[in-house]
Amino acid sequence: MMTPEASESGTAPGSDGVTLDRLRQILGPLVLEILCAPRGATGQVGPQVIYGPGEPVPSEVDGLLLMVGMAPDDDATFDAIRRAGEARYCAVALKARGADLTAAVAAAKEATVALLVVPDDMAWRRFDSLITAATSASSPAMNSYSTIGIGDLFSLANAIAYQVGGAISIEDPTGRVLAYSNLPHQLIDEIRRQGILGRQTPARPTNVDEYQLVLRAEEPIYFDVPEPDHMSRLAVAVRVGPQVLGLIWALDDTPRLGEGARAAIEEAAKVTALHLLRARSHRDPDRWSKSEALVSLLNGSSSAEVAAAQLGIGAATPTAVLAIARTEPEEIPGLSAARVLDLVGLYCEAWHPQSVCAAIDDTVYALLPLRTDSGVDQRIKAFADNIVATVGRTMDLALRVGIGVSAQRHEEVPECRRTADHVLRALSESDGQLRVATATDLRSMVMLLEWADSARVMRRLPPGPVEAMSAHDQQNSTQYAHTVLTYLAHFGETIPAAAALRVHENTLRYRIRRVHELFGIDLRNPDTRLVTWLQLRLSQLGD
Numbered sequence: 001m002m003t004p005e006a007s008e009s010g011t012a013p014g015s016d017g018v019t020l021d022r023l024r025q026i027l028g029p030l031v032l033e034i035l036c037a038p039r040g041a042t043g044q045v046g047p048q049v050i051y052g053p054g055e056p057v058p059s060e061v062d063g064l065l066l067m068v069g070m071a072p073d074d075d076a077t078f079d080a081i082r083r084a085g086e087a088r089y090c091a092v093a094l095k096a097r098g099a100d101l102t103a104a105v106a107a108a109k110e111a112t113v114a115l116l117v118v119p120d121d122m123a124w125r126r127f128d129s130l131i132t133a134a135t136s137a138s139s140p141a142m143n144s145y146s147t148i149g150i151g152d153l154f155s156l157a158n159a160i161a162y163q164v165g166g167a168i169s170i171e172d173p174t175g176r177v178l179a180y181s182n183l184p185h186q187l188i189d190e191i192r193r194q195g196i197l198g199r200q201t202p203a204r205p206t207n208v209d210e211y212q213l214v215l216r217a218e219e220p221i222y223f224d225v226p227e228p229d230h231m232s233r234l235a236v237a238v239r240v241g242p243q244v245l246g247l248i249w250a251l252d253d254t255p256r257l258g259e260g261a262r263a264a265i266e267e268a269a270k271v272t273a274l275h276l277l278r279a280r281s282h283r284d285p286d287r288w289s290k291s292e293a294l295v296s297l298l299n300g301s302s303s304a305e306v307a308a309a310q311l312g313i314g315a316a317t318p319t320a321v322l323a324i325a326r327t328e329p330e331e332i333p334g335l336s337a338a339r340v341l342d343l344v345g346l347y348c349e350a351w352h353p354q355s356v357c358a359a360i361d362d363t364v365y366a367l368l369p370l371r372t373d374s375g376v377d378q379r380i381k382a383f384a385d386n387i388v389a390t391v392g393r394t395m396d397l398a399l400r401v402g403i404g405v406s407a408q409r410h411e412e413v414p415e416c417r418r419t420a421d422h423v424l425r426a427l428s429e430s431d432g433q434l435r436v437a438t439a440t441d442l443r444s445m446v447m448l449l450e451w452a453d454s455a456r457v458m459r460r461l462p463p464g465p466v467e468a469m470s471a472h473d474q475q476n477s478t479q480y481a482h483t484v485l486t487y488l489a490h491f492g493e494t495i496p497a498a499a500a501l502r503v504h505e506n507t508l509r510y511r512i513r514r515v516h517e518l519f520g521i522d523l524r525n526p527d528t529r530l531v532t533w534l535q536l537r538l539s540q541l542g543d
Contacts, residue, residue, distance in 0.1 A: 018045050018135045020114055026134040026154045028182035030196060036105050037114040045090050048131050057083040067094040068124050078107040085111025095120050122197045153179030156275055160268040161186055165257050166250040173244050175201035187254040190229040215244055220262045234261055236269045245276040291358040294367055298417045304410035313354050313369055315410045320380055322366040323420035327398040340364055347387055370406060384436040400427045403438045422449040452538040465519040466535040481536055483511045488533040
């Protein structure tokens, strides 16, 4: 095998790009092997170009030609290498597939292009994405976190490996490998090798238990593994508040982790959180800024004019607000929130390209621009049904969707958000069969929740007999309030109300008399009955 001598710098003089030598340092010999580099390894690597048999070689000075589906010992391959040299490519990449590459090396030398070999069991799409990630990681591997560019996950992985003392992989919460370290003195096992090549941690019977243990823990978790092809591991979750952004895994074998490894990987998790957050915003800064603008609009802290400019939706555009949440609390807080937000966001953009989504606490909100026609309500509801079905099928998560009344202008959006929240709450109070509803579907419960909110804001009258009855119950462990609410819920009929309370009918009649004697509540008066029931029911909803 022929390899050029490593240069001290990964960047060509006078250039900010990534060189072949730097590319090899980042990806490592497991992913990238340089068989020859006639012009040296310090030349800048340009964009990747996918090439297939029989196609013309596009013009791309300093490009990297990925020779997909090409036989390494075929004349067509040698001709493509020659044409890549004429087009002034920096390098060509192919898969050996067990063939003798002597002729391919000779063709590359004659064409003065570098010849790279890709692992046979690595998908071309995976290799292409690794090259893209590596070419954005332009700074050499550093031992200090402060010198690493934000989002340069490969350099970050090497810095963590240096600090922790073992080979590192950085993954998202689903086990997708985002980056890995490549320090020459740190060995990896077969599981890590497969994860790097396949971009995903390979499936193993203990995966789910191990990942959940790490994601639930507040500190690093050590896994002592006696299997010959599987090294022991130290792992930690990467979080921002309750939201899980990813995981860091450190191998403990050759060399062994030191006493300070736990503290080092905890510190690394804090640094990695910043990188993952910034990487997310850099991937789609426009979506990120629009989500922040939507949060401000939903909370009522942004004017209609400012929101219109930030969201790109006219202030007088009719919109609908959807409130989306899980039917059950998450076992691992924050684990699925980002995935739900991403999937709902994609779905909403398919509904309308100007749709915007954002997460507030455990709820994902979608703002959908509307066409004002007679069938819009049915279309929104069908759209919400599709979201519930898709997330259930794709992520095995059960969702509820509350649909607020339509807003005719941005000034009305905060109120529409409150209505959507009330519909979502009403769904949680229902029998569980309904997953999607509008304010019209659950009108009575939504109105009660609206009144409950108003009652909390507008408590101007001094405490009355109902408050006195509730206070008496708390102080004396009595159940007058519950008795009255049940009695009124059964329209003042003693027999069914007593059965619901599991007391004798005479006991119920006695309690109702005592309510009148103790608190002055006369349930024979229709206005008193209405106000008493309403106060007790709203108090129950508020609790």
